[in-house]
Every structure is written in structure tokens, then in C-alpha cells.
Amino acid sequence: MIEIENLTKSFGPIAAVRGIDLRVAKGEVLGFLGPNGAGKSTTMKIIAGYLSPTTGRVRIAGHDVESDLQAAQRVLGYLPEGAPAYGDMTPRQFLKFIAAVRGYSGTEAKDRAALAAQRAELEPVLEQPIDTLSKGFKRRVGLAQAILHDPPVLVMDEPTDGLDPNQKHSVRKLIREMAAEKAIIISTHLLEEVDAICSRAVIIDRGRIVADGTPAELLARSRFHNAVTLTLPATQAASAKAKLATHREVLSIEDGSEHRGLVTLTAFPRNATILIDDVSALATEEKWDVKELYAEPGRLDEVFRSLTTSDSERVRALKEGVAA
Amino acid sequence: MKSVCPIFKREFASYFATPLAYVFIVIFLFAMGAFTFYIGRFYEMGVASLEVFFGYHVWLYLFLVPAIGMRLWAEERKSGTIELLLTLPIPIWASVLGKFLAAWAFTGVALALTFPIWLTVNYLGDPDNGVIVASYVGSFLMAGAYLAISAAVSATTSNQVIAFVVSVVICFLFTISGAPLVIDFFKAWAPIALVDTVASFSFMTHFQAIGRGVIDLRDLVYFGSLIALFLGINVVLVDMKKAG
Numbered sequence: 001m002i003e004i005e006n007l008t009k010s011f012g013p014i015a016a017v018r019g020i021d022l023r024v025a026k027g028e029v030l031g032f033l034g035p036n037g038a039g040k041s042t043t044m045k046i047i048a049g050y051l052s053p054t055t056g057r058v059r060i061a062g063h064d065v066e067s068d069l070q071a072a073q074r075v076l077g078y079l080p081e082g083a084p085a086y087g088d089m090t091p092r093q094f095l096k097f098i099a100a101v102r103g104y105s106g107t108e109a110k111d112r113a114a115l116a117a118q119r120a121e122l123e124p125v126l127e128q129p130i131d132t133l134s135k136g137f138k139r140r141v142g143l144a145q146a147i148l149h150d151p152p153v154l155v156m157d158e159p160t161d162g163l164d165p166n167q168k169h170s171v172r173k174l175i176r177e178m179a180a181e182k183a184i185i186i187s188t189h190l191l192e193e194v195d196a197i198c199s200r201a202v203i204i205d206r207g208r209i210v211a212d213g214t215p216a217e218l219l220a221r222s223r224f225h226n227a228v229t230l231t232l233p234a235t236q237a238a239s240a241k242a243k244l245a246t247h248r249e250v251l252s253i254e255d256g257s258e259h260r261g262l263v264t265l266t267a268f269p270r271n272a273t274i275l276i277d278d279v280s281a282l283a284t285e286e287k288w289d290v291k292e293l294y295a296e297p298g299r300l301d302e303v304f305r306s307l308t309t310s311d312s313e314r315v316r317a318l319k320e321g322v323a324a
Numbered sequence: 325m326k327s328v329c330p331i332f333k334r335e336f337a338s339y340f341a342t343p344l345a346y347v348f349i350v351i352f353l354f355a356m357g358a359f360t361f362y363i364g365r366f367y368e369m370g371v372a373s374l375e376v377f378f379g380y381h382v383w384l385y386l387f388l389v390p391a392i393g394m395r396l397w398a399e400e401r402k403s404g405t406i407e408l409l410l411t412l413p414i415p416i417w418a419s420v421l422g423k424f425l426a427a428w429a430f431t432g433v434a435l436a437l438t439f440p441i442w443l444t445v446n447y448l449g450d451p452d453n454g455v456i457v458a459s460y461v462g463s464f465l466m467a468g469a470y471l472a473i474s475a476a477v478s479a480t481t482s483n484q485v486i487a488f489v490v491s492v493v494i495c496f497l498f499t500i501s502g503a504p505l506v507i508d509f510f511k512a513w514a515p516i517a518l519v520d521t522v523a524s525f526s527f528m529t530h531f532q533a534i535g536r537g538v539i540d541l542r543d544l545v546y547f548g549s550l551i552a553l554f555l556g557i558n559v560v561l562v563d564m565k566k567a568g
Contacts, residue, residue, distance in 0.1 A: 045407070048407075048411040049410070049411055050407050050410050050411050050566065051566055051567075052566045052567055070413045070414070070415065071413075073411060073412065073413035074413040076411075078411045080404065080407040080408055080411065081404075081407075082404055084403055084404035084405045084407060084408050085405065085408070086334070086338065086405055087403065088338055088341040088342055089334075089338075089341070093337075097330055097333075097334050098412070100329070100330035100333075101327060101330045101331070101412050101413075101414055102412070102413065103326070103327075103413075129341075145408070
């Protein structure tokens with residue numbers, strides 16, 4: 001449904017997007033990850049037709065964004081960063097305006113607006129000016145606007161940013177409900193969100209895709225993948241550590257600091273072998289007083305950090321790039 | 325054309341959603357009265373004509389119309405709603421036209437509310453109502469021209485104050501290009517043809533021509549093409565921002 005080919009975008013000497021290729025099919029929820037300034041929002045703005053690409057092309061449901069913009073925008077629901085809306089209008093007026101712009105009239109416009117408001121749980125605030133709404137409601141007004149015409153393609157820039165955990169939960173529920181019959185891209189820097197709703201995650205850094213896979217595949221890249229963490233009394237820690245180190249599949253062991261007489265050890269496997277069975281057997285055999293024992297699925301934040309650059313590094317690199 | 329309508333409605337309603345419309349209308353009417361009766365000495369003249377009244381429109385519009393036009397695009401840019409507007413499936417020209425027509429209709433409302441002065445001259449004397457109608461038409465067209473300029477300037481910035489000041493300056497140049505201040509400067513050295521061309525760009529020249537009660541096609545074409553030109557520039561300016 002969404003096809004992006006060799007997309008680049010430069011603002012003067014600064015290259016914000018440097019060659020992105022991406023295809024998103026119906027039924028996919030793609031999580032767009034990356035540090036601030038990596039090019040997430042720029043890419044989404046180009047998909048929505050707000051910015052023109054420097055090179056490359058974008059097609060939405062077969063419509064080229066450059067040559068057939070309006071057709072592409074008709075099948076697209078877009079939530080811009082920060083969910084802008086006309087503050088002097090009430091959500092009801094605003095949604096009716098969106099319905100009218102999208103070509104609905106009469107009862108259909110009314111029904112569409114009402115349904116979108118209901119799905120985004122806006123009913124309690126329908127008659128309040130948007131300017132007076134809380135951040136959570138404002139974000140949901142933007143969401144309602146994006147889904148009003150039930151678009152086959154949905155692009156949302158940080159849909160859960162600034163929401164409290166309950167609001168996040170309801171927005172995620174809504175996205176999950178729509179996932180089956182739409183192609184959806186959401187950007188986020190909440191890694192938990194990828195686990196919660198995305199069927200696929202793409203990490204971009206400095207305008208390039210550095211990872212693309214299911215959340216499980218990304219987790220498998222973590223050095224914590226299949227590692228075993230166990231907590232046991234400090235008195236047994238040294239011997240347990242020595243014993244674990246003799247296991248041929250254990251690559252290394254890290255230990256945390258002592259807390260209330262307990263120590264946490266993490267054993268990292270060679271080649272992502274599953275260690276948990278062996279470690280658990282060993283613990284029984286050696287009669288360690290294990291308080292906690294679990295296999296790590298991997299840590300997304302660690303994968304994220306290893307693949308992306310911090311903003312200070314990035315600014316430095318950019319300046320060098322400009323100078324060169 | 326269908327997409328112009330919702331834009332127009334939203335924009336027009338937004339004037340009345342805030343105190344802006346009421347403040348503007350009150351100031352407009354008050355200033356009109358003050359100029360006409362005190363500075364223009366409407367009663368002392370003892371003539372049943374609205375020539376004095378219309379004579380001040382040029383100068384009032386110079387400041388008040390940019391005040392209406394400055395927010396058209398600058399505010400959208402500031403609040404980020406421009407991203408929403410430009411990603412809805414409507415062509416840019418429809419947004420430009422819808423916004424312009426809404427603001428123009430609003431100035432039309434303010435202008436229409438000056439009707440008591442028309443009633444007054446008709447009560448006091450026997451004015452030429454044809455001339456008055458023509459002058460109202462001319463005044464409305466002139467407001468449209470000022471507005472088209474202000475809207476185009478507004479599209480270049482997210483700062484409303486800058487939009488206002490720049491609009492006033494450009495409108496001022498268009499206003500006085502027929503006045504002796506400018507014409508004398510050209511007369512000294514330029515050929516008559518050039519002097520006439522510069523003079524023909526003046527709002528005042530065309531407005532006064534209409535104010536004599538003759539709606540000449542040339543004056544209509546002048547204001548119409550000026551509005552079209554600046555709306556075209558407006559479309560280009562909004563579109564240009566897409567390049568980043």
C-alpha cells in the first residue's frame with residue numbers, strides 16, 4: 001500500500017533523509033523508530049505530501065504523491081507531529097469541517113464525524129473549544145481527524161506522545177483494531193510501543209534505515225537475547241559465577257551490585273543458545289538458593305542504542321559533512 | 325470549486341469565534357465616523373454626498389485590511405495547522421481562494437455596516453445614490469486588492485507582526501503611486517508614458533474614477549487582475565514552502 005523508493009530530502013546543505021526504501025503492505029503496523037532528528041518526521045511529511053522529496057518517489061495505494069497528490073491524499077489518513085488542529089473550533093465543528101473537506105455532506109458527514117469521535121473517545125469534550133482541551137484529548141482529536149474517512153493507509157507521527165498510560169492503552173487498542181484492514185505507519189520513540197502494537201519495526205538513523213524486521217527479530221540482535229538472569233544470596237555468588245563460567249555455551253557473566261544480601265548474575269550465551277534449562281538444572285544440582293531465574297528475550301533499548309547515534313555525535317558528523 | 329466552500333466557511337466562522345471580528349468592526353465603524361464627521365467636516369460642508377466618507381477609505385484600509393489579512397497564513401504556519409491543511413485532499417489554490425474570499429466577505433460585512441451614513445445623507449438631502457452605490461462597489465474592490473496583497477505577504481512568514489508591517493508598506497506603495505509625491509518625482513525626467521503607467525497602478529486613481537459614479541470596465545479589470553495576480557503569487561508562495 002505504501003511504496004517508498006530511494007527517498008532523499010535535503011534542506012540546504014543538510015541531508016535529512018538519505019535514501020530510504022520501504023514497502024508497507026495491508027495488515028502491517030510499521031513502527032518507525034529513531035532518535036530525534038533522524039528523519040522520521042521528514043519522511044512522514046513527504047509521504048503525506050506536505051514536503052516534496054529531493055529525489056525518489058512515494059506511492060500510496062498506487063497513487064504517486066508527486067504527480068497525483070490529491071488522489072494519494074484521499075486514501076491517506078495523516079496525523080501530523082503534535083496533532084495540530086484549529087483551536088477556536090470545538091471537536092464537533094472541527095470533525096465536520098474535515099468531513100466537508102473530504103467531500104462528505106449531509107447526514108453522511110455527520111455520521112462520519114460522530115463515528116470518528118466515538119472511536120477516539122471524544123464524546124465528553126465534543127462541545128469544548130480545542131484550545132481548552134488537555135493534551136490527551138487534543139491528540140485524540142488529531143487521531144479522529146485522521147481516521148474519519150476510514151482510509152486504507154494511515155500515517156501517524158507520534159500518536160501516543162504525551163498521553164498518560166490509560167490514554168496510551170486506548171489509542172493502542174484503537175490502532176490494533178484497525179490494523180487488519182489497513183497499512184499503518186506510526187513513529188515513536190517509546191520502545192515498549194513497538195512490542196505492544198507493531199508487526200514490524202524499522203530503525204532509522206541519520207536519514208538511513210539501519211534495521212528492519214519484526215520486533216522479535218530486532219530483539220534477537222540484542223546481546224541479551226537468550227541470556228539468563230538469576231538472583232541468589234551474595235554468599236553463593238562467587239561459586240555460582242565460577243561454576244557458570246565453566247559451562248561451554250556461556251560466553252561471559254556480568255554481575256550487578258549487592259542489594260539486601262542478594263546478587264544478580266547475567267550469563268550471556270555464545271551464538272544465542274538457549275541457556276535457561278542448563279542453568280536451572282545446575283542451580284538444582286548445586287543447591288543454590290535462587291530467588292529469581294529467567295531467560296531474557298532481548299532488550300530493545302540496547303539494540304536501539306547500538307544501532308543509532310546520539311544527537312551530539314550526529315550534529316558533529318553533520319557539521320563535518322557540511323565542511324567537507 | 326467544491327473544496328473552496330468548507331475552507332471559506334471555516335475561515336469566515338473563525339473571525340467570529342474570537343473577539344477579532346467584533347473589535348475590528350467596532351474600530352472600523354468608529355474610525356469611519358471620526359474621519360467623516362470630525363476631520364472631513366461632513367456636516368459643515370452641507371453637501372448631500374458621501375465623497376468625504378469614501379475619500380478616507382483608502383487610508384483606513386491601508387491599516388485595517390492588512391490587520392485582517394496578516395493572520396490568514398502566518399497563523400496556520402505558527403500553529404502547525406498548515407501541515408494539516410496541505411495534507412488534506414484539496415488543491416492549494418482552493419485553500420488560497422477560500423481564505424481570501426472569507427476575509428473579503430468579512431470586510432464586506434464591515435463595509436455594509438456603514439449603511440447608517442447612507443440613510444443619513446438620504447434623510448438630510450437628496451444625494452446621487454448611483455454614485456454612492458458605485459463608490460461602495462469601488463471601495464469593496466479596493467479592500468479586496470489590499471487583502472490579496474496582505475494574504476500573499478502573510479504566506480511568507482509565521483510572524484503576524486512582520487506580515488502586517490510588510491503588507492502596509494506594499495499597500496502604501498500601491499496607494500500613493502498616483503499621488504503628486506510619486507508622480508512629480510517621475511515627471512522631472514521620465515517619459516509621459518512611464519509616468520502614466522506608474523500613475524495607473526494607483527489604487528487612488530482607480531478608486532476615484534469609480535467614485536465619480538462611472539464604473540469603467542478598465543477600473544474593474546484593474547482591481548480584478550490585481551487580486552488575481554496576488555492570489556496567484558500566494559499559491560506559488562505556499563507551494564514553494566514544500567521544497568523546505
